[in-house]
Amino acid sequence: MVLEFFKGTSQTPIDEVRETIARMLEDGHDIFVTASDALFGGGKSKATKREVRATDQEINQMQAAVRRSLMVHASVNTGDLALVLQYASIVKDAERVGDYAKNLYDLVRYGASFAGAPDEDELAGYRDSVATLILEAASVFDAMDTERAQELINKADGFLSDYDSHVKAQCQVPPETNAQSAVSRALYYRFLKRTTAHVMNVLTSLVQPLDRLDYYDEAPEDR
Numbered sequence: 001m002v003l004e005f006f007k008g009t010s011q012t013p014i015d016e017v018r019e020t021i022a023r024m025l026e027d028g029h030d031i032f033v034t035a036s037d038a039l040f041g042g043g044k045s046k047a048t049k050r051e052v053r054a055t056d057q058e059i060n061q062m063q064a065a066v067r068r069s070l071m072v073h074a075s076v077n078t079g080d081l082a083l084v085l086q087y088a089s090i091v092k093d094a095e096r097v098g099d100y101a102k103n104l105y106d107l108v109r110y111g112a113s114f115a116g117a118p119d120e121d122e123l124a125g126y127r128d129s130v131a132t133l134i135l136e137a138a139s140v141f142d143a144m145d146t147e148r149a150q151e152l153i154n155k156a157d158g159f160l161s162d163y164d165s166h167v168k169a170q171c172q173v174p175p176e177t178n179a180q181s182a183v184s185r186a187l188y189y190r191f192l193k194r195t196t197a198h199v200m201n202v203l204t205s206l207v208q209p210l211d212r213l214d215y216y217d218e219a220p221e222d223r
Contacts, residue, residue, distance in 0.1 A: 013073045014080060017066050017087055018142060021094050024062050025138035025202065028097030031055050032134060032195070035105035036127045039188075041115035044108045052105050059098040066091045086205045089213050093198040097134060100195045104188070112184035123188065129159065130192050137199045141206065149206040156196050163193035 031052050038048050067088065074084045114123050133156055140148045170186035204213050 013069055014083060014087075017069050017073075018144070020062050020066050020069075021087065021091055021202070022138045022142035024059050024091070024094040025097060025134055025141065025199070027055050027059050027062075028094065028101060029131060029134040029138065031059075031098050031101035032104070032131055035101045035108070036131070038108040039104055039112060039114055040120070040124060040127070041113065042108075043113065044105075048105070049109075052102055056098045056102055059095055063091050063095045082210050086210055086213065089210075090202045090205050093201040096198045097195055100191045100198070103191050107184050107187060110184075111180065112188075114184075114188075117181075119185075123185070126159070126162075126189070126192055130195055133196060133199055137203055141202055144206060146206045149203045153200050153203050153207070156200050159196055160193055163189045163196070167193075 034048060034051055034055075038044060042048065070084045070088050074081060077084075114120050117123065133152065136148075136152060140152060166189040167186050170182045170189070173182045201213060
């Protein structure tokens with residue numbers, strides 16, 4: 001169980017860093033839900049834009065705070081260097097969840113809507129799976145639950161190839177197909193894949209050594 005020996009009963013700066021990264025995921029989940037609600041019928045609005053932007057800025061501020069805390073901690077606790085490097089790596093993954101949620105809202109701003117689409121149920125099913133994954137990952141990471149982390153990684157890994165298949169399908173639609181429909185779906189599935197991969201990277205810090213982080217950005221055969 002990687003990192004298990006760091007777990008203690010007293011609140012330490014590293015504990016606070018872990019909790020902050022978990023909160024970043026929770027806020028990323030909130031942006032994701034807000035953006036996807038707009039994509040599935042809510043539409044664009046100034047209020048939604050402000051909410052998405054404000055929450056993303058909060059995530060960015062937390063990322064900066066984590067990096068500052070890690071630098072200070074590393075300077076006086078050299079024995080925690082491996083953990084510091086792990087958290088310094090995965091904090092960017094937590095931050096990217098919010099960025100890809102913003103990208104989803106960009107689709108709304110550009111005129112995309114999945115409300116009433118023939119494939120709405122399928123599109124919404126993947127949306128719900130990703131939203132659940134983000135929120136569960138936040139809880140699992142904060143609790144340092146290595147067993148559940150591996151379960152989530154295994155489950156989410158199965159979705160990555162699904163997203164690729166959907167992107168490929170949209171790139172191969174007949175010329176007479178509505179271009180906006182194909183482009184919006186290809187980007188939608190691409191953003192879901194990237195979000196899923198970043199969440200999985202956060203979870204790997206609980207089950208993999210430092211040199212094995214970030215490989216869920218790669219194709220399975222290249223990991």
